[in-house]
Amino acid sequence: xxxxxxxxxxxxxxxxxxxxxxxxxxxxxxxxxxxxxxxxxxxxxxxxxxxxxxxxxxxxxxxxxxxxxxxxxxxxxxxxxxxxxxxxxxxxxxxxxxxxxxxxxxxxxxxxxxxxxxxxxxxxxxxxxxxxxxxxxxxxxxxxxxxxxxxxxxxxxxxxxxxxxxxxxxxxxxxxxxxxxxxxxxxxxxxxxxxxxxxxxxxxxxxxxxxxxxxxxxxxxxxxxxxxxxxxxxxxxxxxxxxxxxxxxxxxxxxxxxxxxxxxxxxxxxxxxxxxxxxxxxxxxxxxxxxxxxxxxxxxxxxxxxxxxxxxxxxxxxxxxxxxxxxxxxxxxxxxxxxxxxxxxxxxxxxxxxxxxxxxxxxxxxxxxxxxxxxxxxxxxxxxxxxxxxxxxxxxxxxxxxxxxxxxxxxxxxxxxxxxxxxxxxxxxxxxxxxxxxxxxxxxxxxxxxxxxxxxxxxxxxxxxxxxxxxxxxxxxxxxxxxxxxxxxxxxxxxxxxxxxxxxxxxxxxxxxxxxxxxxxxxxxxxxxxxxxxxxxxxxxxxxxxxxxxxxxxxxxxxxxxxxxxxxxxxxxxxxxxxxxxxxxxxxxxxxxxxxxxxxxxxxxxxxxxxxxxxxx
Numbered sequence: 082x083x084x085x086x087x088x089x090x091x092x093x094x095x096x097x098x099x100x101x102x103x104x105x106x107x108x109x110x111x112x113x114x115x116x117x118x119x120x121x122x123x124x125x126x127x128x129x130x131x132x133x134x135x136x137x138x139x140x141x142x143x144x145x146x147x148x149x150x151x152x153x154x155x156x157x158x159x160x161x162x163x164x165x166x167x168x169x170x171x172x173x174x175x176x177x178x179x180x181x182x183x184x185x186x187x188x189x190x191x192x193x194x195x196x197x198x199x200x201x202x203x204x205x206x207x208x209x210x211x212x213x214x215x216x217x218x219x220x221x222x223x224x225x226x227x228x229x230x231x232x233x234x235x236x237x238x239x240x241x242x243x244x245x246x247x248x249x250x251x252x253x254x255x256x257x258x259x260x261x262x263x264x265x266x267x268x269x270x271x272x273x274x275x276x277x278x279x280x281x282x283x284x285x286x287x288x289x290x291x292x293x294x295x296x297x298x299x300x301x302x303x304x305x306x307x308x309x310x311x312x313x314x315x316x317x318x319x320x321x322x323x324x325x326x327x328x329x330x331x332x333x334x335x336x337x338x339x340x341x342x343x344x345x346x347x348x349x350x351x352x353x354x355x356x357x358x359x360x361x362x363x364x365x366x367x368x369x370x371x372x373x374x375x376x377x378x379x380x381x382x383x384x385x386x387x388x389x390x391x392x393x394x395x396x397x398x399x400x401x402x403x404x405x406x407x408x409x410x411x412x413x414x415x416x417x418x419x420x421x422x423x424x425x426x427x428x429x430x431x432x433x434x435x436x437x438x439x440x441x442x443x444x445x446x447x448x449x450x451x452x453x454x455x456x457x458x459x460x461x462x463x464x465x466x467x468x469x470x471x472x473x474x475x476x477x478x479x480x481x482x483x484x485x486x487x488x489x490x491x492x493x494x495x496x497x498x499x500x501x502x503x504x505x506x507x508x509x510x511x512x513x514x515x516x517x518x519x520x521x522x523x524x525x526x527x528x529x530x531x532x533x534x535x536x537x538x539x540x541x542x543x544x545x546x547x548x549x550x551x552x553x554x555x556x557x558x559x560x561x562x563x564x565x566x567x568x569x570x571x572x573x574x575x576x577x578x579x580x581x582x583x584x585x586x587x588x589x590x591x592x593x594x595x596x597x598x599x600x601x602x603x604x605x606x607x608x609x610x611x612x613x614x615x616x617x618x619x620x621x622x623x624x625x626x627x628x629x630x631x632x633x634x635x636x637x638x639x640x641x642x643x644x645x646x647x648x649x650x651x652x653x654x655x656x657x658x659x660x661x662x663x664x665x666x667x668x669x670x671x672x673x674x675x676x677x678x679x680x681x682x683x684x685x686x687x688x689x690x691x692x693x694x695x696x697x698x
Contacts, residue, residue, distance in 0.1 A: 088135060189207075191252050227629060298323050382428040386643065475641065483631050509610075545570055
């Protein structure tokens with residue numbers, strides 16, 4: 082027997098992605114066949130069915146609804162599987178023959194972008210490690226926010242690498258074969274990070290291939306302008322990571338527009354044991370948030386702020402100048418409690434602009450995602466206005482970096498309905514009045530009775546036939562009915578359709594065109610809405626740079642307001658930070674212990690440490 086064209090298409094696409102579970106789009110479902118169906122039906126406890134495919138036996142099959150696939154994908158990813166998403170690239174009702182399908186994404190633990198599958202206050206990092214004799218390159222990407230961090234560490238010592246892996250805690254690590262000679266690092270990834278790990282082909286790490294990938298991603302920039310010219314291991318890691326992303330993310334890679342090249346000397350070096358003992362973001366015993374420094378300091382109002390607060394805590398600055406720059410901004414805010422309240426109020430309700438933009442760039446944003454972004458943008462002018470009199474350089478920089486994005490907010494407000502449906506398929510996402518053509522088709526669909534009554538009235542007046550009626554049935558469609566006593570008054574433009582006992586039924590060119598439009602109105606509405614929505618989405622994606630830099634500025638403001646609010650409520654004193662080797666604390670109170678005591682008196686104590694006689698307390 083000959084295999085069906087659809088099943089041959091499935092087998093061809095599956096052959097290109099043998100190591101991934103293939104989610105094959107068929108209408109409103111993602112279907113899996115053969116070995117994938119047997120595996121997924123067992124892992125997710127789905128009903129296993131079968132499908133005729135031209136072979137001697139039915140192909141095992143199971144499926145999940147398209148609109149709720151994220152939760153199923155998440156469960157598979159958490160169990161260590163990769164999922165290749167195969168989409169229909171054309172409208173099935175308009176396709177001539179077999180519907181064109183392509184892989185749009187390969188979902189792995191480090192490439193998740195759906196907000197429902199991610200913690201709002203934590204980054205989701207994918208890491209690439211390139212171990213070479215001259216040094217170790219590390220590249221960390223959060224695809225959900227577009228963040229990219231790159232560094233190079235000295236070769237021969239696994240300690241700094243362990244520190245960076247512990248700091249970023251990636252969910253997925255890809256690396257070159259050279260790393261297999263470092264058992265401490267591979268054991269650390271397996272036992273401490275519990276992340277998935279894969280070896281990438283060695284050719285991806287070659288200097289030529291890596292530089293080509295970097296140039297493809299960061300157009301109009303070279304290694305010198307990026308600061309990578311004398312960092313071969315970092316170049317290799319970044320290039321290999323971009324190549325891996327290009328393989329797995331067939332669309333949306335333009336989300337990553339810049340890299341943050343950092344040195345491990347910029348931040349305090351803390352290994353994983355020190356981080357856990359300090360209980361910066363989770364407690365040692367229960368791995369809970371309560372009882373940590375993050376729990377005390379994080380009063381942020383946005384998801385972007387929450388992630389940045391965690392990042393600042395996990396990466397303590399060691400530059401006195403940069404520390405004082407932050408402290409200046411916090412001090413200015415602590416002296417203006419009313420301003421902090423107003424800023425906090427304006428920040429409340431600002432949705433996750435970073436991850437919303439990722440969905441927009443990837444092309445899978447829903448109408449509600451767009452309205453959420455629009456609602457966030459509406460608050461930007463107010464935030465900027467409140468910062469107009471800022472004095473500290475930190476707040477002035479935020480003021481300058483916040484783009485009001487008025488044009489984008491106005492576009493969303495004009496185009497997208499205030500309460501759009503969850504998906505485009507449901508229709509109704511484009512606001513009335515935005516597009517005359519769409520309004521016309523909608524009116525036709527929603528007001529057929531009035532349109533028919535109007536035609537009936539006009540025809541009665543034009544012909545003088547008082548008993549003329551316009552009707553409809555499923556066999557003949559729309560028709561004009563005239564009783565036999567008025568047949569002599571029927572105009573020549575009427576076309577006879579049906580003869581009955583006491584009347585004749587006719588059609589006109591106007592009714593024929595109306596019938597065609599009515600029958601296709603809903604399809605036309607959905608097609609128009611889809612096109613208009615895509616235009617809005619593309620316009621937003623085209624302003625990624627503006628929106629991304631604004632989102633980053635809003636996150637910084639959120640963190641600074643949080644620190645100021647905590648400082649004011651706790652009665653904290655600004656520290657004097659300089660380059661001396663002394664730590665002098667007078668009447669010090671432990672912020673976490675004091676918060677846990679919740680009102681019980683905390684007995685202050687002094688601390689005096691330096692590089693001389695007082696090296697230990």
